[in-house]
Amino acid sequence: MSMMMTQAATETRTPATRSVHREIMTMTETEHQPATDTHPEIDAEKHVLAVEHFRLSYGKTQALHDINLKIPQGKVTALIGPSGCGKSTLLRSFNRLNDLIDNIRVQGNIRFGNVDIYGKNVDVIELRKRMGMVFQKSNPFPTSIFENVIYALRIAGQRKRSTLDEVCDRSLKSAALWDEVKDRLHTSALGLSGGQQQRLCIARAIAADPEVLLMDEPCSALDPIATAKIEDLIHQLRGKYTVIIVTHNMQQAARVSDYTAFMYLGRLVEYGPTKTIFVNPHLKETEAYITGRFG
Ligand SMILES: Nc1ncnc2c1ncn2[C@@H]1O[C@H](COP(=O)(O)OP(=O)(O)O)[C@@H](O)[C@H]1O
Numbered sequence: 001m002s003m004m005m006t007q008a009a010t011e012t013r014t015p016a017t018r019s020v021h022r023e024i025m026t027m028t029e030t031e032h033q034p035a036t037d038t039h040p041e042i043d044a045e046k047h048v049l050a051v052e053h054f055r056l057s058y059g060k061t062q063a064l065h066d067i068n069l070k071i072p073q074g075k076v077t078a079l080i081g082p083s084g085c086g087k088s089t090l091l092r093s094f095n096r097l098n099d100l101i102d103n104i105r106v107q108g109n110i111r112f113g114n115v116d117i118y119g120k121n122v123d124v125i126e127l128r129k130r131m132g133m134v135f136q137k138s139n140p141f142p143t144s145i146f147e148n149v150i151y152a153l154r155i156a157g158q159r160k161r162s163t164l165d166e167v168c169d170r171s172l173k174s175a176a177l178w179d180e181v182k183d184r185l186h187t188s189a190l191g192l193s194g195g196q197q198q199r200l201c202i203a204r205a206i207a208a209d210p211e212v213l214l215m216d217e218p219c220s221a222l223d224p225i226a227t228a229k230i231e232d233l234i235h236q237l238r239g240k241y242t243v244i245i246v247t248h249n250m251q252q253a254a255r256v257s258d259y260t261a262f263m264y265l266g267r268l269v270e271y272g273p274t275k276t277i278f279v280n281p282h283l284k285e286t287e288a289y290i291t292g293r294f295g
């Protein structure tokens, strides 16, 4: 895969592919860009998030072009597409994590239930509590396993020991980490392996009682065994939580998700049931990507 990506990056410098690239760029910049091919199965679901004509620019660079998508509740949705296509930008737009970046401009809207995420009176802290985020590189705090998990409760001023213990136990069990750490809850989180640290971060997100879990390439720093554990965990979280996972690993998207959204050059190209996207996509662009012809 990385070989292919290197090759693709080199190829963009040849005149033939450069003109194709420019043509697609021009296409995305016109008002009359092709609409996303959204399969009817998506509309039949109950939705937790609805992205409507959403655009985002970093300074003068437009990273997202007229994105329209609805996220089914209680399902796992994967965002796939080549590096730089806007997957992380879109994911961070859901909980307004992009607000922390200077010079961004957004147009359009994202609705979360009946809340306009980009509306004037949105409580961003509350929003981020309802949407937990797990990053590529696990980021445990340099405190004990216990303190990491109950962080959100501490911030909220919860001091009742029985509540803290109960939430810690339940969150670690939900994150499939309990058995491995139950005898050392009060030791440093930094002593855990990379895969355990990532599951700890998931436990910490769960402890805040979110509705949606946003995961940005959560396994890309992990070995295959740790990756398989996180993938199993995503299966278990499905139903109780809505999961949106960014991955550049197509096998992973195929294994863990119910729905897959394929993005390219800041545009949402095709969005449908994972099986259809991987076996029988509607569009040539999607087929070219999933069969590894570019990426
Ligand atoms: N903080 C930032 N400032 C400026 N440009 C950014 C920033 N983050 C991402 N970009 C640009 O936005 C585009 C989409 O990036 P990103 O969302 O990270 O893509 P992906 O996650 O699919 O690799 C890229 O062209 C990238 O260079």
Ligand SMILES: [Mg+2]
Binding pocket: 087, 088, 089, 246
């Ligand atoms: Mg990214």
